[in-house]
Amino acid sequence: AQSVSQHNHHVILSEAASLELGCNYSYGGTVNLFWYVQYPGQHLQLLLKYFSGDPLVKGIKGFEAEFIKSKFSFNLRKPSVQWSDTAEYFCAVSLMDSSYKLIFGSGTRLLVRP
């Protein structure tokens, strides 16, 4: 069965530290890749997405992610985090069959200390 793994469940950083959150998926076919963010008390929002082309994608709020096909990975990065980045981050994969369903990882809770 297809799955998405996020290895870091809880991450605590100080402001200005660099961030990298890991995401690996298990599916041999063509996929679309997403990172969603859920700020405290808010609904899930799309942070960035990869569909095709340049494997380094840039999203909102200074986030970026790199798709490495050989490693089945789509890691999220930010060079310098802010307190306002405190949130839960979800990696997701959609399969290029007819279903269009999204499969989510278990999430990573990020706490940024001021």
Add this chain to the structure above:
Amino acid sequence: DVKVTQSSRYLVKRTGEKVFLECVQDMDHENMFWYRQDPGLGLRLIYFSYDVKMKEKGDIPEGYSVSREKKERFSLILESASTNQTSMYLCAGGGRPFYGYTFGSGTRLTVV
């Protein structure tokens, strides 16, 4: 942007009750989804629908059913609520996956 509205933010129901969770999208999108979100487990897909009257089981459909009589509305039904169905339920909608999907604000259901 697609707006997805879930009718209730908080619900408390008794064990054995039949529960309806409603979700409405304001765009003409084909795909709608129901997930449940539990700490440490992320979002797990319950059911999804890619057209009116069309539905497919997700990863955890047991104890749930769905209804999609109109394109804009996707209902999740708990036939006989149980305490292990206490959770946050999220509805999502959208068209082509490239655009990402829009999520509602969630319904926190407590079954007592």
